Amino acid sequence: MSILNPHYDSGAFFDEMVATSEPGGVRPHYHRLAERLGRLEVDEFDRRRAAVDAAFLRRGVTFTVYNDAQGTERIFPFDLIPRIIPDKEWRRIEAGLIQRLHALNLFLDDVYHGQKCLKDKIVPPALILGAKHFRREFMNFSVPRGIYVHICGSDLIRDAQGNYLVLEDNLRCPSGASYMIENRAAMRRAFPNLFQSYGVRPVEGYGDDLLKALLHLAPGKDKPSVVLLTPGVYNSAYFEHCFLARQMGIPIVEGRDLVVRDAHVYMRTTAGLVPVDVIYRRIDDDFLDPTIFRPDSMLGVPGLVNAYRAGNVALANSIGTGIADDKVIYAYVPKLIKYYLGEEPLLPNVNTYLASEPLDRKFILENIEKLVVKSANEAGGYGMLIGPHSSKEECAKFREMVAANPRNFIGQDPIQLSRSPTWCDGHLEGRHIDLRPYILYGEKITVTPGGLTRVALRKGSLVVNSSQGGGSKDTWVLHGDA
Amino acid sequence: MAANKSPLPASRPQATTMLSRVAHSLYWMSRYIERAENTARLLEVNLQFIADFQATADAGQNQHWESLILSTGDEELFEQHYETADSRTVTEFLAFDLKNPSSILSCVYAARENARMIRDQISVEMWEAVNELHLFLKTRSTSAVWKDGPNEFFGSIKQASHLFQGLTASTFSRSEGWEFIEFGKFLERADKTTRILDVKYHILLPSATDVGGAIDTAQWQAVLRSASALEAYRRYYVREILAWKAAEFLIFSDSFPRSLHFCVAQVDDYLRRILGETGARPRTEAARVSRRLLADLQSLSITDVLEQGLHEFLEETQAALDTISNEVAETTMFYPAESAIEEQQQQQQQS
Known part of the structure; x- marks a missing residue:
């Protein structure tokens, strides 16, 4: 029996592959995949799936599950049906992401210098000055090359009409790029022939592009030394840190491997101290330097911020970028794009209500069971209420939280997220997906053609986070449109 | 500066x-x-x-x-x-x-x-x-x-x-890392060879009457096999398994890669590269201990060892290997122990 299911129901959602309006019921860029799947037997498919899972385990492509004596690691569930994006769609996404990151960098530069956007009343000053991630210590500090966010991962979703919308920006330590590359490697092993004929754009350039963006931060140095600073082996993203360090051929260091002398950063080696010019850090601001931020941090490097301020070391991303991925500031991004670039946003936001605004707040409190409510600074799918899927008690609890601390909450219209055929218990069913592309800002802004497509494996679920039952798919951006 | x-x-x-x-x-x-x-x-x-x-x-x-x-x-x-x-x-x-x-x-x-x-x-x-x-x-x-x-x-x-x-x-790559890998491997192997020999010492005590009997021979065979040395022993001596010959082989052979002598020679070599010991006289305690141990293994005979007592000789060797290991760790690899780091590593949000 072929794995294509004649009873597949795309439901009332935008389905990435199936569309009754299209000839054959399948969107043109999925035709060849559908044909291939039509010839694939269930047994054969299962065999390849098992082989891919075993390879992930053997290669240690895992994330860590805590509270286990042996630090159990799990593989990130991987679905073998790829998500395909035709060239025409991708061009628009790419342009929209470049525009957005450009504006966000100008915004950060403004916030930490003249604060024109506050004086011109584009953003209420209280939102910035009272924000958790605003670092007043960095007012009037000029970051290397004027770039604040070098690595960005923005989450995109599609509404019922298939329009791409920005759900959130991740401007601190966005993760997942390693899975984008490993997923591709897995698909190449599972379906070697399909790639040749399909014209899929490669994602393997990410490591080189990332290295270039980091080297860009050490101008004038003959052979700059670049390191990746990890919280360490017990961090859930440790696999990714190692993976990226290996892709770039740079050392991976922990805070205790670095030492600051006379405002210069060095790493401790068996042959003495070696200078460090650029740090790709995967540690939060709060933990970077115990002498400036959290004094109890054992992960950071005492004196690091001083060395950064003295211009002797570059950090990617810069300190204080969290102000721009605050979910409240998110609501202002379309305005900021117009303000700084004089352009209309190419990628719209999800319609958002700000609890800090009296009218919006009233609307949120009265309609909470119909909305998605999010706390401003949480990630990973936590601190969030999906009104239509929640109990009365949960809604009441959030209503109280919003009323008590309006600055910290936003409400959004629930978006049904597009669905993609996904292998569930022996047959294909539609599951909701999002897309996280990776944007790098070096000499110029580039977007890797692809990204991490995350899929909510639980039936009906809209939460794609790996910590809450999410998996992933390979993302194919095509050279052409079919 | x-x-x-x-x-x-x-x-x-x-x-x-x-x-x-x-x-x-x-x-x-x-x-x-x-x-x-x-x-x-x-x-x-x-x-x-x-x-x-x-x-x-x-x-x-x-x-x-x-x-x-x-x-x-x-x-x-x-x-x-x-x-x-x-x-x-x-x-x-x-x-x-x-x-x-x-x-x-x-x-x-x-x-x-x-x-x-x-x-x-x-x-x-x-x-x-x-x-x-x-x-x-x-x-x-x-x-x-x-x-x-x-x-x-x-x-x-x-x-x-x-x-x-x-x-x-x-x-x-044959870089400094390789030196640490080999140093660790041979140090561990040297220690384990002393312990394999010591098993026999502990077994021998209660049943000294059986020396030379079927079980004794089988036990020495087992000792040699524990070090993958049985065939190498036979090729080297071309004779039956004798207690003191087996001990001699496992301690002094200069070509069998699990003998104590062979392992210590390797340890000494990698140790000197790691510590940058180029002179005739060692500068560090680790190199001094290692050189002395190697000199013993190059010059003593099995009779000397049996006179001193096999068990005592093995214990002294283990202590010397411990000293070498600790000294090298202190000069090249010292880090303050910070186990509480683990918790903070987990807390770091990766969005």
Whole structure:
């Protein structure tokens, strides 16, 4: 029996592959995949799936599950049906992401210098000055090359009409790029022939592009030394840190491997101290330097911020970028794009209500069971209420939280997220997906053609986070449109 | 000091210098793999030995297993957790017990954790070999080993260790890291060879009457097999197994890669490279101890050793190896212990 299911129901959602309006019921860029799947037997498919899972385990492509004596690691569930994006769609996404990151960098530069956007009343000053991630210590500090966010991962979703919308920006330590590359490697092993004929754009350039963006931060140095600073082996993203360090051929260091002398950063080696010019850090601001931020941090490097301020070391991303991925500031991004670039946003936001605004707040409190409510600074799918899927008690609890601390909450219209055929218990069913592309800002802004497509494996679920039952798919951006 | 000048310029070009933490992990990764292999061989040979002498009274078997535990130096820990020493409890203790830091599972887990910490430094092949060994061990248990036969189990562990060491030799650059890997491997192997010999000492004590008898010969054969040395012994001496010849071979052979002499010569060589000891007279305590130990192994005879007492000689050797290990760790790999770091590492949000 072929794995294509004649009873597949795309439901009332935008389905990435199936569309009754299209000839054959399948969107043109999925035709060849559908044909291939039509010839694939269930047994054969299962065999390849098992082989891919075993390879992930053997290669240690895992994330860590805590509270286990042996630090159990799990593989990130991987679905073998790829998500395909035709060239025409991708061009628009790419342009929209470049525009957005450009504006966000100008915004950060403004916030930490003249604060024109506050004086011109584009953003209420209280939102910035009272924000958790605003670092007043960095007012009037000029970051290397004027770039604040070098690595960005923005989450995109599609509404019922298939329009791409920005759900959130991740401007601190966005993760997942390693899975984008490993997923591709897995698909190449599972379906070697399909790639040749399909014209899929490669994602393997990410490591080189990332290295270039980091080297860009050490101008004038003959052979700059670049390191990746990890919280360490017990961090859930440790696999990714190692993976990226290996892709770039740079050392991976922990805070205790670095030492600051006379405002210069060095790493401790068996042959003495070696200078460090650029740090790709995967540690939060709060933990970077115990002498400036959290004094109890054992992960950071005492004196690091001083060395950064003295211009002797570059950090990617810069300190204080969290102000721009605050979910409240998110609501202002379309305005900021117009303000700084004089352009209309190419990628719209999800319609958002700000609890800090009296009218919006009233609307949120009265309609909470119909909305998605999010706390401003949480990630990973936590601190969030999906009104239509929640109990009365949960809604009441959030209503109280919003009323008590309006600055910290936003409400959004629930978006049904597009669905993609996904292998569930022996047959294909539609599951909701999002897309996280990776944007790098070096000499110029580039977007890797692809990204991490995350899929909510639980039936009906809209939460794609790996910590809450999410998996992933390979993302194919095509050279052409079919 | 000029602002943009390194206060302590590294003595090697940057591409070949390595983080102290990485050196530490390479060293322990290598030691733990070697330790797991040796424990597997020790257990396998002794299980075989017991099986060959079914006639031996139960009391004798217990003595045999107790000697084995005694030679590992973990007898107190064993007594805390087990009532009697028999094939099953000893297998559980030496192969699977995570409470025993030297059990095969503990060693492989520790080797893998060290490898994981330096995954960016080792080859994919090395990582996959140690990761697969760990995955394999996690699917096994004492009862399964007894059901499927221990040979397959111990064989797999030895093979995985050889695979790892072979892959290391063929995929790891001959840089400073290589020196730490080899130093760790030979140091561990030297220590284990002394312990394999010591098993015989502990067994011999209660049954000195049987010297030269069938069981005695079988025991010395088992000792040689524990060090993969039986065939090498036969080729070298071309004669029957004699107690003092077997001991001589395992201590003094200058060509067999598991003899104490051979291992210590390697330890001394890598140690001098790591510490930059180029002169005729050693500058560091580690090099002094190592040189003295090597000189003994080059000049003493088996008669000297037996006069001093084999057990005493082995104990002194173990102490010297400990000193070397500790001194090297202190000069090149010292880090303050900060176990609370773990919790903060977990807290770091990766959005």
